[in-house]
Amino acid sequence: MTPATVLAVRTSPHAHAPRSVEKIMANVVFALLPICVYAVWLFGISALALLIVTTAAALATEQMFCRAGDKRSSIGDFSAVITGLLLGLTLPPALPLWMGGLGAFIAIGPGKMVFGGLGFNVFNPALVGRAFLQAAFPVAITTYTPAKALDRFTEFIPSTLAWPFMKAAPITEWMVKVKVDGFTGATPLMLQKFDHVTTDPWSMFLGERAGSAGETAPLLILLGGLYLIIRGMMSWRVPLAMLLSSVVLAQAFHMSDPARYPGALFVLFSGGLMLGAMFMATDPVGSPVTSRGMWIYGILMGTLTVAIRFLGGLAEGVMYAILLGNALSPLIENVTQPKTYGERRKAVAK
């Protein structure tokens, strides 16, 4: 008996060009690479080790789950590489490496593979991993180090080399050694929120500031995003809607009380807004496919980001905004179904 024709079941996007999931994913990796290189230049070998650990752990977890589920290995589709890189880029470079590895395991395991792998996950896996780390190790994940520290290419930040499951070494001595005067270990967002010190948006645009490894280079993130949009591999609606809505809302807040709320440029270039809007909110799995839906989804996330930053207790809100957006996207998709040709609106019962 001959087996029935095997149809390849692929996850969206179902593109008709000679283009596959692997190709698009590989292009996303290309777009991320400059950001990674810049992160390593700013934060040295600690950031490099973190990126390597998260990516390797993501790949190993994917392989392990494929094996356990008797499925064909899916590490060749680059999606685990993207998750690992994105997770590494959203973490502070001083984070102990074992926490980065654990985050990658959570991201790929419970965040993606238990739902059935690529295309079935509800949330962006990298952000699931980061949310787990944020809830599990609230101190370690808010310990930031300055960019361009001395000896960053020859010496690790002491906290990164903690033994697995053990506490990290304090970095106070190291801070003195690298001669960073007056650095309080806070990102511009934290400074603004808790100490009311606003950092100059131009220096933030160049990325020479404390922060997560990959969120400090808005220019490179923009270029990477534009590359993907121009090649038609990413929707332009989601990042535009998210950035635009957060800028407009932030400016409105700023005009109502300039002393308390920072301006639109500050909001745009600080924290992970740019990275989140370009590379995480646009994840085709977690976002709606209708174009009206994409606008609603983007605006929702932009609004939530500004609301959490300005009105909530946290300094940064991009992560939770995107996770909430992911959770709502099936609903958004449902209510924005386009009218099929020839369909008439249902008669209203009188």
Next chain:
Amino acid sequence: MTAEKQAVTITADTHPFLNGLWKQNPVFVMVLGMCPTLAITNSVRNAISMGLATTFVMVVSYGMISAIRKLIPKQVRIASFIAIIACGVTVVDFLVKAISIPVYQALGAYIPLIVSNCLTLERAEAYAGKQPVIKSMLDGLGMGLGFALALTCLGMVREVLGAGTFLGYPVLGSHFEPWVLFLLPPGGFISLAMWLLFFAWRKERAAKLAAAEATQ
């Protein structure tokens, strides 16, 4: 086929005590009584106290329910069961308060809530309301201890990972970095999921082995 066979073994062959403790474990098999399971398993001490309190309520009230089961009119049986269980809960409430104030404060509203625990009412309706006194009390004891066992399993994971201690004694050394998440509500869901996964995996493996043996 297997479901039928299982149902038979559970109702007829299994001893009522072992049935509750393992075969039909309230948390890991029936997934009942989730409210205390998720809410107060953040330490082993709380988990054990909650389990024992529930066991006491179940044994005492099932004995009473079973003794007067023929006097209770069918139409008002649920209300009668709740009234009897509430008596047991009141006793436990005072007992815990007398034994340890810190435990009483940690358990808080969850002691009065034993009365509305799905598990207590389900066993009264399904078992104690129909079976003789000794068997009902054994069922209550088995179910209660099974519940306590499950809570302790969860409490163990959450306390060891979340604070690095077991029953308050440090077990993982002073350098262990605690996973604060496990003391928070999500930790309850995550550790319950991990235990359910473990049992599901065991069951699947046992079924596979049995199937392999059958074909040989």
